[in-house]
Amino acid sequence: MYKIRTYNTIAVEGLDQFPRAQYEVGSEIAQPDGILLRSATLHDLTFPTGLKAIARAGAGVNNVPVERCTESGIVVFNSPGANANAVKELVMAGLLLSSRGIYAGLSYTAGLSEVTAEDMGPLLEAEKKHFKGQELMGKTLGVVGLGAIGSSVANMALGMGMKVIGYDPAISIDAAWRLPNQVQKAENLQQLLSRSDYISLHVPAIEATKNLINSTSLASIKDGAKLLNFARESIVNTADALVALNTGKLSAYVTDFPSPELINRPDVIALPHLGASTREAEDNCAIMGARQLIEFIEHGNIRNSVNFPNCELERTTAYRICFANQNVPKVLSQVLNLLAEENINVVEMLNKSRDNIAYNILDIDSEPSAEVLAAIAGTEQVFHLRSI
Numbered sequence: 429m430y431k432i433r434t435y436n437t438i439a440v441e442g443l444d445q446f447p448r449a450q451y452e453v454g455s456e457i458a459q460p461d462g463i464l465l466r467s468a469t470l471h472d473l474t475f476p477t478g479l480k481a482i483a484r485a486g487a488g489v490n491n492v493p494v495e496r497c498t499e500s501g502i503v504v505f506n507s508p509g510a511n512a513n514a515v516k517e518l519v520m521a522g523l524l525l526s527s528r529g530i531y532a533g534l535s536y537t538a539g540l541s542e543v544t545a546e547d548m549g550p551l552l553e554a555e556k557k558h559f560k561g562q563e564l565m566g567k568t569l570g571v572v573g574l575g576a577i578g579s580s581v582a583n584m585a586l587g588m589g590m591k592v593i594g595y596d597p598a599i600s601i602d603a604a605w606r607l608p609n610q611v612q613k614a615e616n617l618q619q620l621l622s623r624s625d626y627i628s629l630h631v632p633a634i635e636a637t638k639n640l641i642n643s644t645s646l647a648s649i650k651d652g653a654k655l656l657n658f659a660r661e662s663i664v665n666t667a668d669a670l671v672a673l674n675t676g677k678l679s680a681y682v683t684d685f686p687s688p689e690l691i692n693r694p695d696v697i698a699l700p701h702l703g704a705s706t707r708e709a710e711d712n713c714a715i716m717g718a719r720q721l722i723e724f725i726e727h728g729n730i731r732n733s734v735n736f737p738n739c740e741l742e743r744t745t746a747y748r749i750c751f752a753n754q755n756v757p758k759v760l761s762q763v764l765n766l767l768a769e770e771n772i773n774v775v776e777m778l779n780k781s782r783d784n785i786a787y788n789i790l791d792i793d794s795e796p797s798a799e800v801l802a803a804i805a806g807t808e809q810v811f812h813l814r815s816i
């Protein structure tokens with residue numbers, strides 16, 4: 429019986445992927461083979477013995493100690509693109525909320541319950557001047573990070589008649605293909621900031637993006653620009669953003685990651701991390717995460733990992749060995765020799781590497797003995813071995 433520990437509320441559609449005859453799934457499981465989670469932080473987790481993989485039902489893995497997982501041979505997955513549409517739609521709402529008097533107007537009308545039907549019309553017509561906004565059409569949106577969400581946001585904005593400028597120094601080939609050619613390329617962040625009426629952030633929370641938006645970068649923005657942060661709190665220096673709001677340099681800050689000093693300001697739209705909170709996105713992420721765990725646990729296949737090479741081999745025999753090693757010469761040949769000494773034939777194999785990790789899937793024609801498995805596990809540079 430395999431065991432999956434869940435953190436956070438995971439969509440039932442994802443949990444239903446685990447056949448209950450083979451899997452026990454729950455939030456109280458102590459010695460799991462796999463973990464399926466959303467935003468819960470695992471940084472203080474002591475890895476339970478036997479933990480093989482962690483699947484983040486979502487995009488950002490800043491809540492997972494990825495480096496420590498790699499050192500312990502634990503594969504970490506995310507679900508790329510699975511919630512991109514949900515975030516894009518909320519960015520669209522953020523653009524509109526920061527441009528039109530929607531929130532202030534709603535608050536105003538909510539206080540009119542005592543006004544008579546006769547007085548209502550004239551009153552609204554007299555007061556609406558307080559809630560005038562601006563249109564998005566013709567304005568420039570700067571998109572920082574052109575991955576799954578950023579490229580989708582860029583497309584949406586073009587569809588709304590905006591001009592779009594994008595910045596992503598590490599854009600993937602797939603993401604570049606997804607981008608319409610109307611998206612102008614910024615040579616650097618400063619150029620993007622200086623040309624944008626709206627700036628939307630879609631980068632991961634990593635060391636390189638910490639405080640990406642700070643007093644120095646904010647100095648480059650157009651007076652009165654609006655900033656949208658649906659990425660992570662750490663990407664914007666809140667104190668510096670507040671100064672920019674107070675001086676009018678920024679006219680609005682829309683954030684999915686508010687801190688206390690941002691609450692109850694008319695120029696801040698603060699949401700409780702709602703970017704991916706749609707039924708569709710939660711289903712997509714949970715299903716993707718669950719399937720990735722099942723593939724890995726049952727077959728050693730790796731799809732959408734953030735720390736191991738992706739490596740998938742259709743199963744050709746009843747016996748499969750999967751192992752990871754430091755990406756140096758001769759390790760694979762040593763393992764093949766150990767198998768050959770036991771007269772075990774390799775029917776199919778796949779070897780993939782990523783940075784300093786190599787991962788191997790070997791379909792073999794007979795069951796490996798405990799001795800040969802121990803010899804492989806003891807091979808220098810091998811740090812993860814399973815016989816499935």
Ligand SMILES: NC(=O)C1=CN([C@@H]2O[C@H](COP(=O)(O)OP(=O)(O)OC[C@H]3O[C@@H](n4cnc5c(N)ncnc54)[C@H](O)[C@@H]3O)[C@@H](O)[C@H]2O)C=CC1
Nearest residue numbers: 487488573574575576577596598599631632658659703704
């Ligand atoms: N508010 C919410 O509920 C959600 C927030 N997110 C956040 O959005 C982030 C992005 O998500 P995806 O687009 O799905 O990820 P992605 O991996 O598809 O795209 C991220 C892009 O950022 C680029 N990038 C990295 N460093 C950069 C830098 N310094 N400057 C400019 N670009 C840089 C990468 O090259 C990549 O193209 C996630 O890491 C997560 O933190 C994601 C989903 C939901």
Ligand SMILES: O=C(O)CCC(=O)C(=O)O
Nearest residue numbers: 466467486487488704705
């Ligand atoms: O699970 C969630 O609601 C958060 C999603 C998110 O932030 C992400 O996918 O990076």
